[in-house]
């Protein structure tokens with residue numbers, strides 16, 4: 019029996035847990051990991067890799083500059099994993115690069131090994147990214163939790179699951195779920211925050227219409243984070 023994002027959301031509908039999710043969102047915003055447009059026309063908005071424009075962007079890889087927050091995130095995820103009753107993993111595998119930092123902390127929290135992985139060059143006909151262990155191959159049949167910092171479509175988890183098909187997936191975790199999980203990752207999933215995000219095609223973008231500039235946030239970080 020798998021829990022998908024929607025199942026987890028339904029389970030978290032009671033007020034107390036909703037507050038907890040919003041608390042995490044707030045904490046991540048305060049630490050400038052989640053950036054949100056302030057409604058000011060002089061503030062740029064995010065041009066995403068997909069070509070869409072958005073009022074929200076995640077500087078999730080910058081969590082590594084806040085190790086104490088990363089530790090709190092991994093403690094909470096560890097609690098949720100135990101509450102969900104997932105199988106205890108033997109190893110934790112994190113998608114490079116943002117997922118790797120969280121994977122180290124989560125592995126420490128769970129008291130299991132961390133497996134560093136690298137992303138392989140893909141052929142143009144590969145639908146999903148491929149990964150390989152960087153140093154040591156975990157034992158065949160080991161139970162694994164896959165980690166990514168932000169999950170958008172779920173495709174990275176499918177890539178990880180396929181690349182480590184000799185392991186048994188216990189589940190997948192992210193700090194943030196961008197909410198468009200369009201692929202079936204075929205394993206349980208948990209995220210700490212599910213922020214509301216708007217995405218627009220450039221010709222119908224209300225932020226462009228108010229003369230806000232669409233910029234790639236990682237190339238213009240100083241214009242987004244002040």
Ligand SMILES: [Zn+2]
Nearest residue numbers: 071223226232
């Ligand atoms: Zn726009």
